[in-house]
Amino acid sequence: MKIIDSHIHIGKWSSVFLDYETSVKDAVKVMKESGVDSAVALPCDTFMNRELLDEIRKENNYKFHFACWINPDDNNLDGFIEKNIKDIKVFKIHPSFQKKRVTDIAYSKYLDIAESENIPVIVHCGRWQEIAGFTFPIETAKKRKNLNLILAHMGGDQPNLVTDCANAVKESGLKNLFLGTESVREFHFVNEAVKIAGAERVIFGSDYNLGLPKMYIPIIESLKISNEEKELIFSRNISRLLGIE
């Protein structure tokens, strides 16, 4: 079965992860060993978009889909996006690191670009509910029907948040909301969330270089759903969003 890892990090983390750093070559090795066909590559929290895109362009042995980290405080960001828009396949917004909700005015021009250029946006969702709660990207999705939003960590990487988020996505009835499975290890609750929200709303990710694809692929394989539904989660949903179907 074709596997696309829709959420991997490459590069250098800040002191939050003790300056831990991995290279594009490291990622290629791990992705190939894990049977992952291609991967959406995000920088780390040092926001090195340019460096990562340059490295990916030089990589001929593996297909990465570049994700641009949207740090609204980065003075070089607008110029970078304008210059490289054709190679930017995904935007990544991290409310916790940025200490701004996705609904903050600082993000709106980037969401405008994402909407008009058909670029899906990964929004980190976490336990810091005031800033990184899943309700904010759902609010954004309601207002922007042409914007596809992937709620990372299935809405917050904690069983009650994962199931609450799946219920909220279902109740919204929105077709522009997706749940990314990266870093969620409680397989029972992944299964619950998939049953609630539907496989067409769920997208596989590993959160490499913090996790490994081989840690999370078995969770999708173990889901009590059909092979067709597993295909949606492993590759078809993200392929559609990336326009590579």
Ligand SMILES: [Zn+2]
């Ligand atoms: Zn991540």
